[in-house]
Amino acid sequence: MITSDILGYSWLSLKGYKSRTLLMLLAMSISVASVLLLTALGEGARRYVNGEFASLGTNLVIVLPGRSETAGMGLNTMMGVTPRDLTLEDARALQRHSAITRIAPLNVGAAEASWQSRKREVTIMGSTQELLTLRHWKLASGSFLPDTEWDRATPVCVIGKKIRDEIFGAHSALGQWIRLGQNRYRVIGVMASEGRSIGIDVQELVIIPVASAQALFNTPSLFRILIESKSREAMQKVIEFTENTIKQRHHGELDVTVITQDAVLKTFDNILSALTYGVGGIAAISLAVAGILIMNVMLVAVSQRTAEIGLLKALGASRQKILVLILTEAMQLSLLGVFFGFILGLGGSWGIRSALPELQAYPPLWAILASFGVAMLTGLLFSLLPATKASKLDPVRALQGH
Amino acid sequence: MIKLEHIHRDFQVGDQTVHALDDINLEITQGEYLSVMGPSGSGKSTLLNLIGMLDHATSGSYSLADQNITEMDEQQEAQIRNKYIGFVFQAFHLIPRLSAAENIELPLVLAGIAPSVRQPKVEQALQAMNLVDRAHHKPDQLSGGQRQRVAIARATITEPSVLLADEPTGNLDQKSGEDVIDTLESLNKKGITLIIVTHDHHLGKRSARAIKMLDGRIESDQANG
Structure with missing residues (x-):
């Protein structure tokens, strides 16, 4: 099968089951958006504290007597x-x-x-x-x-x-x-x-x-x-x-103490970075949950389309092709979910910035890349089971709708 | 063309073994017109699925176009099926979200043929099946006869040598059924091997060669005069 045909076929089946597709997109995009929003908040807090310290003066060394x-x-x-x-x-x-x-x-x-x-x-x-x-x-x-x-x-x-x-x-x-x-x-x-x-x-x-x-x-x-x-x-x-x-x-x-402002700043920076990674991680769990949802819905999709899969086999589709088709569908879904999640997440952090201008809530680049990666990976991993199930269907029974 | 030797197909139902096919020997040459008749459970559908490689023999050997199918892996089978075999089902099995033209195109799509090559073939098939004005209709906008003609167009789009039809008129009224049979027979006249499984005695008599099955065995195999 040509790549464009694989993409087209999966796309049509996503379009063919609209409510299912929309539900999955919702779950996926909310998870992605929450990763972006939470890390944006953490990053905003870090920048805020950094900014406060920078206003003290930069690269300061302070000498205290005693x-x-x-x-x-x-x-x-x-x-x-x-x-x-x-x-x-x-x-x-x-x-x-x-x-x-x-x-x-x-x-x-x-x-x-x-x-x-x-x-x-x-x-x-x-x-x-x-x-x-x-x-x-x-x-x-x-x-x-x-x-x-x-x-x-x-x-x-x-x-x-x-x-x-x-x-x-x-x-x-x-x-x-x-x-x-x-x-x-x-x-x-x-x-x-x-x-x-x-x-x-x-x-x-x-x-x-x-x-x-x-x-x-x-x-x-x-x-x-x-x-x-x-x-x-x-x-x-x-x-x-x-x-x-x-x-x-x-x-x-x-008999004097020499301290740097940086030492204090660094401590804060470390704490807030850890916090950002922490909330990012928690939000990533919601991505995994979305992945499980994808698995469930794809399993339902496969059983809904048993006859179709049987037909594809009768028309000369090998197991591998069926596998590729179902995985492609899941990947397209994940990709769309990530897309809408980015819109939601970036829009949301823009909203936070508008409401609280002192909080520079930009999601960090690593969070953007990681949420993309995790979303695609969970989408792929969790659709492997349904796809394998589909590919192994017995065509005779599948055509009868079993 | 098709050669079945000592084919057995056993099913396990509970703790009983059912012999769906029991020592079948059958040879079909290119261009033949065969009907397979028999009561429910006589093994006629199993025979058809086996010829179409959707089902596999428990023992025995099967060769199609001088290629030993029994020894092939799943991927090779899929290729052979795509190239040599066309299926027509009682329940049509059209994909509801695809238009008539897209349904017809599907085997070519699965075979990885470029859109520019596919397009004229689909046009031609639509014309041959008298479906040009229905090309962009979804299956639920078509009549039963039209649906089955779409299915036949789909089955023949790869120019297979064998057309397997399992009760092709079972879901159709008399008139549409006649049409569909006429279509199938005209394809046979152009050289395709046509194997029809049916309950319909009238249909059974139209074929050049009639096979009657009972309890997984070929009861009679005779030429219709």
Whole structure:
């Protein structure tokens, strides 16, 4: 038989039994669609979390003073030496490395902010100009901290949107002098960024130059040093360089903790990927169920068409031809099911994306390929039994309709 | 052409063995016109199915066109059947979702013949059976006589040497039955070997050679004068 005839014959028999065909298509396409939809949701969640972390800044290395692990009975503990402060000098020493693109030393404290008669307690962050780019923050108006020497205590500040609203109300904030603790600072910018990062709400923040913050809080010690690495690949080098440099500067003792944002991100990524594979797998079971349905319906189809199969044999169709015909029919059915399943699944994930734009629910490529493969495979496997049964029918009895 | 030697065909019914065919010896030459008659259960349909290779002998040998069928595998048989044998059934056995033309075309389709070669043959068959205006009708839109003519066209489309008809007029009225027999006989006149199984004595008398069967044996085998 010519291929086009095989396809045509199977196609006509699918068309000939419409309700049966439609039922099978429904089962198949719902299974395929559920695989696509569930994996799209998982993938969307993964992208969402990734995106949230990326908004913290990319390729970030964070240096914290102190070290959580115990060093045992070393010389320092015996001598009663406490960990050294993380200083501006430490941060400056890190600037030398070529893989480090930006460094922002951080100093955090609280003070009372007042303007005219209005007062409120605010969180104050001391840093440098590079913080803005490093954290992917945006300004609503004015400018960020000036690009000056780090140890120059310029009396300027950038305030969060909420602070602006609460202290200045309807007045223009830019150019006003605001009192923070004992000192006065000129407002040069207002932050636009919303949302919080690492527990600090940008809207309620006042940012001043790091040297000013050191003076304000009367301490040389830094809260954090944020380092941006040139690339993801260079991060390990940056970490090593940072640890070595600080160790060297702190008389051979590594009394800081260096963490990467990537480590946290990777954990989340792994969890969410596992989740996506998990739901994908569960949905794939529904495909297998659809396969069993295909088997049942094909078995019924074969017994419905016993006389026809007997006739085909009488007209000179061999067992093998009957087998090919029935399998082709099942394959066409699976293919159509996959087709409609793709329409349903892709349409559905488009629907999810329209309803929840922050959730980028695209089914991953592996899920598309796997659902196609599994659908075709179950279609083939589960129609083997009915097809074999059909091919082995005794033509004489089959023609009598038994 | 057809040569059956010591053919036995046993069926197991419960714990009893039924001898549907009991030592059949039969030789049929090309172009003969045979009728096989006998009461129900005499083995005439079994004989026909065996000649058509739909059924297999328990013992004995069968050769068709000098080829030993008994030793063939299923695939070879299917080929031989497609090439040499045409079947006409009492119940027509047309495929309901296919049109008359498509039903007629089916053996050629199964044989893997290209559409361009098939088309003129189907046209010709439709013409010969006087079915041109019914070509695109589905079987349920045809009369009984027309259906059987479609079935005959289908059986003869591969130009087989043997045409096996099992009660071809059994489901037809007198007039349509006559038509169908006329058609079959005209095919026989063109050289096809025609074997008709029938209950109809009138039909039995029309054939050149009449075989009467009883209990799986050939009771008589005589030429009609």
